[in-house]
Amino acid sequence: MSVEHLAALDPIFAECLRVGGPAIRDFSRPTGFVGLLRMVMEQQLSTKVALALWAKLQERLGGVVTPDAILAVDDDTLRACGFSRQKVGYARGLAEAVASGRLDFDAIHAMADEEAIAHLVALKGIGRWSAEVYLMTTLDRPDIWPIGDLAIQLGVQRLKGWADKPTPRQLIEVAEPWRPHRSLAARLVWHHYVALQEQARALKTPKRAASTPPA
Incomplete structure (x- = not known):
């Protein structure tokens, strides 16, 4: 339309x-782990601040943000990049789910909207808003x-x-x-x-x- x-x-x-x-x-975002992690970090932050903190995280991790990289750094590094204590836990939980294979983005991307949302909100720290915005801004789902x-x-x-x-x-x-x-x-x-x-x-x-x- x-x-x-x-x-x-x-x-x-x-x-x-x-x-x-x-x-x-x-308003688009990258797909997969990076896209969902950014949404965790950006919660309750202005767009300008979130972009600056994301750039800082990329710099601290050598330019590549991966589940293994998140799991390898200490909490102080993540907090310096805009993650509150609660968000640090969410970020590590997301990284562990992807690294262990419990979270399969290819499978989620093949699901219908409500089924995909249900799988995403099962992750700690991912609410319905985050799941919906992920589907809309990373997968370009048309009816979110x-x-x-x-x-x-x-x-x-x-x-x-x-x-x-x-x-x-x-x-x-x-x-x-x-x-x-x-x-x-x-x-x-x-x-x-x-x-x-x-x-x-x-x-x-x-x-x-x-x-x-x-x-």
Whole structure:
């Protein structure tokens, strides 16, 4: 489905493009262990901070992030790269599951959406949000609608003009007409939300005074 077709179903998507611009941002992630580990690290972090910390982790590990590399470094190294004590445990658990063969990404990638989500959330530290976003941003699954995502909640609230943040039921119901293309809908709402955040930050940043030209 094209963006134009989705916008014809609901005018909020035309608003997404008006505010965010015609080029939809790239929210894609790498597949497999690296993609899921990044999601663990990025939880509750801004995009800018998460990217900087991921680059730091890559540098500490010699440029290649693998399950064996994660298991080989000490906790202090992982904490220095943005992993809280809890996230260190999640990262090691994920690395052990992949290294031991208990977690088979090829098998998960071949599963239907709900079956794949069920296998992913069985891992400690991987909730439904992480599993859904993994399927959407790494495998390009077309009909994922992560209602637990705060940007989706606040974005839909603003776009629909609702006074309160929508409930899970409201988010499910509002997206029913967009099936089976809810992933595109989610990307557009993210696109809109990120644009608004950037605009808000720009307004808060004081302008520097112009320097006096030399005489």
